[in-house]
Amino acid sequence: MRLCFLVNHIHSVARKSSPDPPPIVIVANKKDLEFDRMVTTEDGENLSKGLKLPFHEISARDSYEEAASVFHALYRAMAQLLSSSPTTFRRRAVSKLMEKIPRIHSNSTLGSSSQSFSFSSFRDLPQD
Numbered sequence: 001m002r003l004c005f006l007v008n009h010i011h012s013v014a015r016k017s018s019p020d021p022p023p024i025v026i027v028a029n030k031k032d033l034e035f036d037r038m039v040t041t042e043d044g045e046n047l048s049k050g051l052k053l054p055f056h057e058i059s060a061r062d063s064y065e066e067a068a069s070v071f072h073a074l075y076r077a078m079a080q081l082l083s084s085s086p087t088t089f090r091r092r093a094v095s096k097l098m099e100k101i102p103r104i105h106s107n108s109t110l111g112s113s114s115q116s117f118s119f120s121s122f123r124d125l126p127q128d
């Protein structure tokens with residue numbers, strides 16, 4: 001509940017970037033360790049009902065599909081959110097994000113040692 005509150009609070013502070021609440025899912029991992037359980041399925045379901053958020057009980061050890069399904073659910077929720085936002089809003093949000101990425105020229109060099117690193121500027125990428 002604290003994490004959910006925190007995510008929503010941070011989002012509301014930055015509300016200029018998006019009016020919709022961010023997608024959140026509740027995930028309980030390690031369900032294979034049945035005898036070491038710290039949270040009952042019922043508690044998870046009650047939290048899910050209380051917060052009106054989807055709940056997944058998974059075991060990353062037993063099944064990668066279960067973990068993948070959590071990310072798919074988040075992806076679908078985010079895609080739905082984006083498809084319901086006007087394109088101009090999306091462009092503006094992306095532009096603002098781009099502003100926060102420091103401009104690094106492709107011939108930049110990091111460090112004084114003989115080792116050097118090159119970067120391409122993110123701003124050169126198409127915004128869509």
Ligand SMILES: Nc1nc2c(ncn2[C@@H]2O[C@H](COP(=O)(O)OP(=O)(O)OP(=O)(O)O)[C@@H](O)[C@H]2O)c(=O)[nH]1
Pocket residue numbers: 029030031032033058059060061062
């Ligand atoms: N039995 C079991 N072990 C798991 C599962 N998922 C992760 N682990 C193990 O839990 C340990 C911690 O996994 P991490 O991926 O490092 O997770 P973490 O969030 O950094 O750490 P924890 O808070 O301990 O979960 C590792 O030894 C994993 O192999 C699971 O579904 N079942």
